Amino acid sequence: MQLLDEIRAAVIEGRWEQSGALTRRALNQSLSPSEILNGALIPAMDEVGVKFQNNDFFLPEVLIAAKAMNSAMEILKPLLTQTEAKPKGKIVIGTVQGDRHDIGKNLVAMMMEGAGFEVIDLGVDVSPQHFVKAVEEHHPDIVAMSALLTTTMPAMKETIQALKEAGLRETVKTMIGGAPVSLSFAEEVGADAHAPDSAAAVAKMKEILEV
Amino acid sequence: MIIIGERINSSRKVIAEAVKNRDAVFLANEAKEQEAAGADMIDLNVGTFVGQEPELMGWLVEIVQDVVSVPLCIDTPSADTIESALEKCKSMVVVNSITGETERYSSFLPLIRKYGSSVIALCMDDRGLSRSPEVRCEIGLSLIEQLTKAGVPYENIYIDPVVEPISCGPNTGRVCLDSIRLIRSQEPEVHIICGLRNVSYGLPKRALLDESFLSMAVLMGLDTVILNPLNKRLMAGLRAARALVGSDEYCMDYIAAYRKGKLEC
Ligand code: B1M
Numbered sequence: 409m410q411l412l413d414e415i416r417a418a419v420i421e422g423r424w425e426q427s428g429a430l431t432r433r434a435l436n437q438s439l440s441p442s443e444i445l446n447g448a449l450i451p452a453m454d455e456v457g458v459k460f461q462n463n464d465f466f467l468p469e470v471l472i473a474a475k476a477m478n479s480a481m482e483i484l485k486p487l488l489t490q491t492e493a494k495p496k497g498k499i500v501i502g503t504v505q506g507d508r509h510d511i512g513k514n515l516v517a518m519m520m521e522g523a524g525f526e527v528i529d530l531g532v533d534v535s536p537q538h539f540v541k542a543v544e545e546h547h548p549d550i551v552a553m554s555a556l557l558t559t560t561m562p563a564m565k566e567t568i569q570a571l572k573e574a575g576l577r578e579t580v581k582t583m584i585g586g587a588p589v590s591l592s593f594a595e596e597v598g599a600d601a602h603a604p605d606s607a608a609a610v611a612k613m614k615e616i617l618e619v
Numbered sequence: 620m621i622i623i624g625e626r627i628n629s630s631r632k633v634i635a636e637a638v639k640n641r642d643a644v645f646l647a648n649e650a651k652e653q654e655a656a657g658a659d660m661i662d663l664n665v666g667t668f669v670g671q672e673p674e675l676m677g678w679l680v681e682i683v684q685d686v687v688s689v690p691l692c693i694d695t696p697s698a699d700t701i702e703s704a705l706e707k708c709k710s711m712v713v714v715n716s717i718t719g720e721t722e723r724y725s726s727f728l729p730l731i732r733k734y735g736s737s738v739i740a741l742c743m744d745d746r747g748l749s750r751s752p753e754v755r756c757e758i759g760l761s762l763i764e765q766l767t768k769a770g771v772p773y774e775n776i777y778i779d780p781v782v783e784p785i786s787c788g789p790n791t792g793r794v795c796l797d798s799i800r801l802i803r804s805q806e807p808e809v810h811i812i813c814g815l816r817n818v819s820y821g822l823p824k825r826a827l828l829d830e831s832f833l834s835m836a837v838l839m840g841l842d843t844v845i846l847n848p849l850n851k852r853l854m855a856g857l858r859a860a861r862a863l864v865g866s867d868e869y870c871m872d873y874i875a876a877y878r879k880g881k882l883e884c
Contacts, residue, residue, distance in 0.1 A: 466786065466821055466822055466823060467784075467786040467787065467820075467821030467822070468786045468821065468822070471786075471787075508747055508748070511787055532747075533747075557696075558666055558667055558668075558669045559666070559669075559696055559697065561669060562669075588667070
């Protein structure tokens with residue numbers, strides 16, 4: 409389908425004004441929101457992710473592609489919640505206490521949303537208590553934590569501990585990530601999953617929830 | 620211009636290896652080379668060693684201070700690490716860095732006073748890092764006021780407006796440059812410092828961006844910089860920038876560098 413290809417290209421090339429306009433045109437031609445999402449937007453961001461990983465894309469190219477994806481998502485989101493069945497799962501995400509890096513976390517959140525999950529983004533510098541409160545309030549399937557500083561990695565352990573103390577640890581899965589976070593660290597702190605990048609984070613999420 | 624050599628940082632693989640293997644000879648050599656290339660201070664950072672940072676920093680200080688005659692710059696957000704380093708330092712040392720964040724400020728200040736060290740102060744506080752040059756300037760000025768009131772001599776204070784990668788957000792380079800300009804207009808004598816390398820993160824041909832940004836920052840009033848002094852092109856570019864903006868009287872430093880072959884790159 410040519411229009412889907414055009415949307416995909418607009419996202420990959422970061423043409424954010426066109427990605428919105430093309431999405432509207434696709435809707436007018438009675439393509440469904442999920443056809444646009446799964447046939448254009450998600451494959452586009454997957455490709456961007458691969459290009460970034462292979463050093464074919466530089467960071468600003470990823471960020472502007474994300475912006476292009478967002479301007480399409482803004483249009484689709486209200487329609488998706490009307491027409492689609494329930495979201496595939498719910499995720500509470502945040503950057504841990506003491507840490508204000510959010511570029512990577514935002515990319516992960518966006519990819520999760522694109523993949524059809526409901527995302528509750530708590531922002532940056534999120535305390536263990538704040539995570540606990542959000543779990544009590546939203547009953548997510550997964551708590552996802554991001555950290556970019558070696559000094560804030562211990563806050564991931566503290567958050568998992570706080571979930572235990574609140575008696576919530578068995579009700580959710582936990583996933584951690586961020587540049588300094590490794591699989592062995594995830595095992596050490598008792599997280600259920602670790603993902604090195606945003607595409608892997610989505611894959612892990614699907615694996616855990618078996619969707 | 621005050622130059623702080625950035626090379627001993629464990630986020631570089633060779634340094635992480637050397638620290639892991641306790642390779643004192645290699646690390647001492649890294650320090651000596653930087654001093655020889657013109658570093659006025661040597662930065663030390665072992666932040667990637669979670670849990671071992673205080674012990675390793677103390678160890679590193681002892682190695683490096685024996686082989687160079689310039690001050691060391693203890694690069695960490697951890698008060699324990701600062702303390703362990705300051706205990707071992709025999710002479711002048713710079714704490715890198717304090718911020719206006721309540722917790723960091725109150726845990727670092729007693730150590731800075733106790734050991735009479737100099738300090739790099741980042742223009743951020745409990746509100747985080749502002750996108751507004753006016754706010755960054757205001758935080759910088761308030762840090763100067765607080766620190767001097769607490770007895771830290773004015774000339775021991777280095778204000779850092781914080782360099783963000785231009786790849787990570789709109790206008791980040793400009794915001795930093797404008798912050799330098801504003802602080803300089805209010806405080807003609809204070810040291811203003813930048814960690815240069817961050818500016819080019821996420822982009823190709825980083826050296827090109829580093830060099831251009833450095834000359835712009837010098838124009839705005841930067842007088843101290845953290846960089847790789849073994850990068851000849853960067854050092855030559857810095858001399859050219861200083862001559863061009865009038866910070867190098869009669870271009871004497873530029874000419875002397877030429878005679879010593881230091882402008883070849
Ligand atoms: C839940 O599941 C998951 C799964 C996957 C997950 C995940 C969660 N989260 C991330 N992922 C993964 O998916 C993403 C997409 O593929 C990836 O996300 P990333 O975040 O890794 O990648 C992003 C797409 C791009 N990368 C980034 O956005 C980070 C880039 C670098 C340059 C960086 C930036 C931009 C910033 N910084 Co900061 N900063 C650095 C970074 C250098 C580096 N080498 O990483 C790093 C992380 N910073 C560092 C430092 C020291 C600091 N920074 C600080 C501040 C900042 C800025 C504000 C200037 C800015 C952040 C802007 C923002 N809004 O986020 C300070 C701390 C502030 C704070 N309290 O958080 C400050 C302490 C500086 C200071 N002296 O005060 C260093 C950490 C060193 C260490 N020992 O830990 C650093 C490595 C730079 C360096 N080489 O020194 C994956 O990791």
